[in-house]
Amino acid sequence: MRLPTPEPPDEREEHDGRPYWLWLPRSEPPWPGVVIVHGAGSAKENHADFGRLCAANGWAAVSYDQRGHGEADDLMSPAALPDVGRMAKLLASHEGVDDRCICARGSSMGGYLSIHAAATIEGIAGAIAICPASEEGLRSGLREGRFEMRADVDSLDAWLGEHDLRAAVAEISPKPLMLLHARGDEQVPWTWSEELYSLAEDPRRILIAPGGDHRSVQHDPELQTTALKWMGRQLGVL
Secondary structure (H helix, E strand, O other): OOOOOOOOOOEEEEEOOEEEEEEOOOOOOOEEEEEEEOOOOOOHHHHHHHHHHHHHOOOEEEEEOOOOOOOOOOOEOOOHHHHHHHHHHHHHOOOOEEEEEEEEEEEOHHHHHHHHHHHHOOOOOOEEEEOOOOHHHHHHHHHHOOOOOOEOHHHHHHHHHOOOHHHHHHHHOOOOEEEEEEOOOOOOOHHHHHHHHHHOOOOEEEEEEOOOOOOOHHHOHHHHHHHHHHHHHHHOOO
8 A cells, every 4th residue: 555655844955054854834833943953874864754743743843964964065073063053043034933942852962962052052942862972972983983974073072072961961951851762772871861860950851761772762753742742841832
């Protein structure tokens, strides 16, 4: 039986060097928004399922190619962090999107950047971090060449050495923080998310799923819907 083709993005463009796909809900505005930040070796297309899920649940969403990934022409570098804020501004520029309610949602390296973005960028109202990587894990992966990305290794390694995700989660409040992790994650131990949760202040929530692996939670529609609903309640929009 032939199934219907999934809804395509409403926009496929480039903004400040970031190729992106953007989805808008069919519900009445105003809409909260999500900046989708992919992990090392991934690309915007790999999170189209979450973009569609966002739109179906009343959220505007933008997924973009990080530096050194996909259709991007530049190298992965410390500029990846302010890119999250730039994409939030792009989302906020669309009529119907509530610029006070745009959060960052990222997986692995994207989860790491989402937390730092919420802690340091005014236009990011909260963070959903899935199996977030640590500085130590990212630095070792860079040095050993385990990531499929084009990177300015020296500057990125130095930048990572100057940051601490533990401090970032402590600085997010009063912005909401949602942490999700699979107990079977073979790359980032689930206990890392528990440590981050213990250092954060409310509003916060953690969800540890049984089994799974490093990629399973980010593509689980039930868990992702749960995260969106919780974030929406914290932002006062759903």
